[in-house]
Amino acid sequence: MTKLKKEIRQQQVEKLSGFAETAEKNAEDQVLLKNIMNSELLDKCQSIGITSSLTYEVDTSGLIAQLWDQGKDVYLARANDNSERSQDFIYYSYMTKLTKSKFGVAEVSEPDAQINNDLDLIIVPGLAFALDSHQRLGFGGGYYDRFLAKHPSSKTVALVNSKMIFETAAWKIESTDVPIQTIITPESILSK
Template sequence: MNKNELRQKQVTRLDHFAETEEKAAEDHVLLQKIMDSELLATSQSIGITSSLPYEVDTSRLIAQLWDQGKDVYLAKANNNPEHSQDFISYTYMTKITKSKYGVEEVLDPNATINNELDLIIVPGLAFTLDTHQRLGFGGGYYDRFLAKHPQAKTVALVNSKMIFKTATWQIEPTDIPIQTIITSQSNLQD
């Protein structure tokens, strides 16, 4: 199965899972685990994506980060041939809009950009437990960003439907593994 076929299969699988109480319970466990983590405790500037319904819910995480006085930066895909992205300052007062991908992004073109983040919470469709590889959404935005900013710590919140023991898809030389994987079962780190 190629990557695009697996992406479609995962989106369908995650869409079905999103309608279950099990997903809500797993999202709650993942939220508690990251909020209790040393990784978050030692980070001030946090990059995150506003989640789609089939992804691990980040809305409560963002609210709790604000409550803790953390600096939150929302990912924004740039409309350019390089498929670059930036992280834009995000507070409860920030106006947002939906991107062409349906993801909420900061609307203000003059908002502060910070790409030198302490921690990035990386989204994806599938993650491997053995090598921490990630199957993203196909645009390459995160892999390009992480290649340019290797100093940032990376973490993924992974529910039971996103876990793969090993990659069933082809790993490209440009694919950047995630440093820390948090699942509802355990924390796995390199």
Template sequence: MNKKDLRQKQISRLQDFAATEQKEQEDRQLLEKIMAWDGLKSSQTIGVTSSLAYEVDTSRLIALLWDQGKDVYLAKANNNPEHSQDFLYYSYMTKLTASKFGVMEVNDPSAKINNDLDLIIVPGLAFAEDTHQRLGFGGGYYDRFLAKHKQAKTVALANSQMIFNTTEWNVEQTDIPIQTLITSNLV
């Protein structure tokens, strides 16, 4: 299946799933698993994206990271032809604004940028269990970023609706697989 068609199918599937109690249950399981994961425990600077309603909820995760004294950086898509992104320092005092994609981003021109992170929690619409390939949202922001910043560990949180046994989409040379895939118990 081509990526564009699968993206549309996955967004619809995830939007339907977002209204269920099962999604809430899986989000809790994923939160427990990542908080117990050694890769998170050994990381101090963590990049994350503010989740949309149909994605795995990152709001509770961010709050727990703050409670543990971790430095949280929120992804911000740059408005340029290169589709680049940066990670901006994010605290509970930071003002956010919705991007053109509807994602909440840091709205402070003086916010500290840190692209040399210990860990990046990478969002996606679909993940292949066998290869850890990811189907993103189509802009290439994360793949471009990860190609330039190879030192960071990468992890993705995937609920039962995001997991595929193998890739059912075309994998391109520029697609960067995720190092660690954390799934719910229901997968």
């Protein structure tokens, strides 16, 4: 039986917030970072879209630093203030000024910063991921699903810790939900 997305989101935020306080989460974040860096996913990718993580999400700060060290172009997601709930990916270097969005996420604050929505790879955040269908449960705004539907040529990957894993989706899958191509867990890399 599928539960309401809102209910599962709330449960996941509580579960992940508790997990964020543990050494186990930090250890899993390090394994996930190692797994993506050692995978072939980044080999042919130059432009990579990513989100600056919240405390209960998989930490992306170390990944961003390693991508810079490899000479990759990093673009941070930024939600647009419009009724379409759209987002863009904005060029991000260690010199870039950031501000907190209304969602509490660090975003590029420079108004004339370079936008690149034609990315080689997008690292997609979420609260829960179904291993069988590669469906994700996001935060409810639909920003990523809308973006991915408009930009289907970008490869997608998600870094998924043990508390985000669902064998199958416990939530209702909508026709607008876009599955993630590759899911990286602490134990494996699953491609669709």
